[in-house]
Amino acid sequence: MSELPLNEEMLPAARRQHLIEWFEANHSGASQELARMFGISVSTIRRDLDVLASEGLVKRTHGGAVAVRNRATWEPSTDVSRRTAVEEKQAIVREALRFVSPNQSLLIDTGGVVCHLLADELAKLSMPLTVITNDLYVAGALTYHENIKLHVPGGTCRPGSYSLLGAPGEAFLENIRCDIFFMSAAAVDEECVSETAIEMSQMKRAMVAAAREVILLADSARFMERALHRTVPIEQITRIITDEGLTDKSRQRFPTPVPEFVIAEM
Known part of the structure; x- marks a missing residue:
């Protein structure tokens, strides 16, 4: 994936919306990988993921997060x-x-x-x-x-x-x-x-x-x-x-x- 045009100075709400869109297309992401792609620090990406998890938009894992999917019929490869x-x-x-x-x-x-x-x-x-x-x-x-x-x-x-x-x-x-x-x-x-x-x-x-x-x-x-x-x-x-x-x-x-x-x- 190409580098995404995000940085530490972007408004948190706008940055998190980009994260939401990324997780709509991808099942999971590691904090370090996401920080590199978005051009921000690992600590910032962790805070963003914590916010998205509190809103029920992702589920946190030890190294990052996974997208919330309807598990009724969906299963990852x-x-x-x-x-x-x-x-x-x-x-x-x-x-x-x-x-x-x-x-x-x-x-x-x-x-x-x-x-x-x-x-x-x-x-x-x-x-x-x-x-x-x-x-x-x-x-x-x-x-x-x-x-x-x-x-x-x-x-x-x-x-x-x-x-x-x-x-x-x-x-x-x-x-x-x-x-x-x-x-x-x-x-x-x-x-x-x-x-x-x-x-x-x-x-x-x-x-x-x-x-x-x-x-x-x-x-x-x-x-x-x-x-x-x-x-x-x-x-x-x-x-x-x-x-x-x-x-x-x-x-x-x-x-x-x-x-x-x-x-x-x-």
Whole structure:
């Protein structure tokens, strides 16, 4: 993107309007990147983003902000998601690894970059594990590891994704009983976890039913939103691992003691 004609002397309201227009065309931006593009300091861009976040126009992340979208049907591409809330996702994965121990059976979700990052870290471990996944990226990351017994349910690959969906995988999962399901989600609120595609919701419900414990991995930008298709009630989630961006006020809206919240430190 070319340099934008902004500077520190521009009126704050005018500068923030340019920021709003930029976020209408782009999903996410890092503070340093935005400061460079707009020709202003990082501290100024952070103040502007804080103002826009207070007005509900963007959601702040540790390194910048993401655009507020209607999550009912919209979902970012895998490439965009990989560049969004990167530090938050990495912190969530580090926390998730604390719940992994030798000889466990792990079910790893599809449709979320956070699950791809988890697979990359699991591939570095030497402990024996059994992993079931319907995500081709996760399966690829864990292939050729002698300590990992890998199962990939059948299904049809969803266009533009790594997800295997459909009846063959759901039937396979009916006879699976695993220790932990590491779950991702398009959106999360105090009532349910939801997805943009009905086939994704159906597969995730089968995964939840196959696990003794369900751990949801979701960065704070996904909270207090509702996608089109309800997946499972929030009470079916054992534990939620998220980042520091989820406010205490939002957490207090969720039932207790399930799910338990674990806040990953940045």
